[in-house]
Amino acid sequence: MEFSEHKNIFLQIGDWVYEQILDGRLQPGDKLPSVRELAVELEVNRNTAMRTYQVLEKQGVLENKRGIGFYVSDTAPKVILNRQKKEFFAEELPLLIQKVKLLKLTSEDLQELILTIQQNDYEN
Missing domain, CATH: 1.10.287 (Helix Hairpins)
Known part of the structure; x- marks a missing residue:
């Protein structure tokens, strides 16, 4: 994934997750990669990946099942x-x-x- 300088990276990752959900690559109930896995895959800092997940959770797009991981919410x-x-x-x-x-x-x-x-x- 290539990042633009004009928008925060965590927001760009969020947009990428949005696209995956809207085009059906991610379905409600699907588990997302761990924060560490996402950071490695996208070559970003773990804090950036975590911030993305936290923002998406706050928006109601993701659910955090403690100790298990982040999942796409039913209403995403x-x-x-x-x-x-x-x-x-x-x-x-x-x-x-x-x-x-x-x-x-x-x-x-x-x-x-x-x-x-x-x-x-x-x-x-």
Whole structure:
């Protein structure tokens, strides 16, 4: 995994865990690697790996079964989707709307784009 300088590493690892859960590679109830294993696998400090797990536990994405390890919570997919939707609406959508206005895109342009995306999704 390559890390960006523009975001804390523990948050980037959290995003990586989010992706694994949302695309089904990790399912509710699955055990995650130990803190040590994760740190070795991603070549990060153990404290960074632990901080990631603690943040994800606080968010309700992971459950810590003391002495056993961290597991994906039953509500993790829903929690992640809700968090990412809020983030999209607060951070990305305003930029997208600004770009739409700048490019003077019409509602017809956007509807056509949405139809194209839906057709591509249907074909795949």
